[in-house]
Amino acid sequence: MxxxxxxxxxxxxxxxxxxxxxxxxxxxxxxxxxxxxxxxxxxxxxxxxxxxxxxxxxxxxxxxxxxxxxxxxxxxxxxxxxxxxxxxxxxxxxxxxxxxxxxxxxxxxxxxxxxxxxxxxxxxxxxxxxxxxxxxxxxxxxxxxxxxxxxxxxxxxxxxxxxxxxxxxxxxLSSKSLEFGMVHQGYVGRHNRHGYFGVSGPMPKLSGITKLDFHRVGTGDCTVAHRDFGPRCFAGEPFFVHDNINGDGNEDSGYIVCYMHEEATAKSRFVMMDARSPELDIVAEVQLPSRVPYGFHGLFDTQTELLAVLQ
Ligand SMILES: [Fe+2]
CATH class of the missing domain: 2.40.128 (Lipocalin)
Structure with a gap:
């Protein structure tokens, strides 16, 4: 499958x-x-x-x-x-x-x-x-x-x-090498405006995240926000987690999350970036006790859905 x-x-x-x-x-x-x-x-x-x-x-x-x-x-x-x-x-x-x-x-x-x-x-x-x-x-x-x-x-x-x-x-939509595009999952199969992509660091490592605005198609590069992780710092597949806490229906209200690994220090973090900020500001990070390898085909799910599966 x-x-x-x-x-x-x-x-x-x-x-x-x-x-x-x-x-x-x-x-x-x-x-x-x-x-x-x-x-x-x-x-x-x-x-x-x-x-x-x-x-x-x-x-x-x-x-x-x-x-x-x-x-x-x-x-x-x-x-x-x-x-x-x-x-x-x-x-x-x-x-x-x-x-x-x-x-x-x-x-x-x-x-x-x-x-x-x-x-x-x-x-x-x-x-x-x-x-x-x-x-x-x-x-x-x-x-x-x-x-x-x-x-x-x-x-x-x-x-x-x-x-x-x-x-x-x-x-x-962009000349950069981008993969693993994510959108707000409430817009799957529907008109949506924003996509979040990993920047090839090269593949399968990602050296940053780029946000594209699909409404800018035809105007050149559609990049509207970008974050570079810095030297020898890479991530695996990113995810977009929408923020419905306030019932906010805006498509790009949420966070991009990923596992990040700093190869110089061997430190690994789970990182949350503000999807709306122009530089995709890191708003929270968690030091991990061990490394999560670069990878893809993962899934972040809500607690509600996870509990439903486990019942
Ligand atoms: Fe795949």
Whole structure:
């Protein structure tokens, strides 16, 4: 199962998929708020086994981005090479499926040249459902994924798909190498303005956090806030924790949190940054008795939800 399921903030439905080396190469499914799994939706459209790591939802659709990263099991068997390979002849495309589809009959694929993403940041419907907007870090040199991760450059792009005309456009939101984009989880699949990204230090280390304002698309770099952690100080995947203490509905009212490690002193901290301040001020930090390794695919959850799971 994907490490990046998407939870609808209104219904609590959790959408997910898995990929396989054998047909169906993708299987889509979801869980209702009580945890009941839907019937599976097998998707046979892909021509070869692909590494489809992340996906996205809007209020109307589920989006399946296929990149040039593919599985090549025979290469490993015959040549002793890597299980994962690159198909540079392939044009990346995004499958758009109604999110409560019973089968794949209504899926439509839209080519997005050179759009090789691992993670999506958020997606939404626009123009009364006629358009889809997807924000995601785009690996400009996907071939580095195969052995030189430190050279990866992930540029945050906004892709716009017109479902009526089939026209696809792609606009860069920043020239920096950014990954692990987070948004206020109350806006998953909906129009949101702010995203918080780890700055490649290089990957998988993060040397800072950058906040982008998606409304500034087309005006150059969309950076509105930034924090650099300083020399030899790195973090793992950041999270955005919204602040509803005062019932404040403002999207960027909250904190960015992460584990930080200072390599010169071997000290580790849990750090909270004010998401609204221009320099993402550190407002609280906790010294940790031992180090938490750089990593990702974690989750911060509310006490209420954790207790519900434990009951
Ligand atoms: Fe991931």
């Amino acid at each position: 994907t490490a990046h399921p998407k939870k609808d903030p209104v219904t609590g439905v959790l959408f997910a998929f898995r990929y396989s080396m054998l047909q169906p190469l993708i299987t889509y499914f979801w869980f209702d708020a009580a945890g009941n799994k839907s019937p599976e939706v097998p998707i046979f459209s892909l021509k070869q086994p692909s590494v489809m790591h992340g996906f996205a939802i809007t209020e109307l659709y589920a989006l399946f981005p296929e990149t040039q990263l593919v599985m090549k099991p025979m290469d490993m068997v015959v040549h002793g090479g890597s299980f994962i390979g690159l198909d540079q002849a392939k044009v990346p495309w995004i499958g758009v499926l109604p999110r409560y589809a019973k089968d794949e009959s209504e899926i439509r694929w839209f080519e997005v040249p050179r759009f090789n993403l691992m993670h999506t940041t958020n997606a939404r419907d626009e123009a009364d459902g006629e358009e889809i907007v997807l924000v995601a870090p785009n690996n400009l040199s996907i071939y580095h994924m195969l052995g030189n991760m430190e050279l990866l450059h992930a540029r945050v792009d906004m892709v716009r798909i017109n479902l009526s005309t089939g026209v696809v456009s792609c606009t860069a």
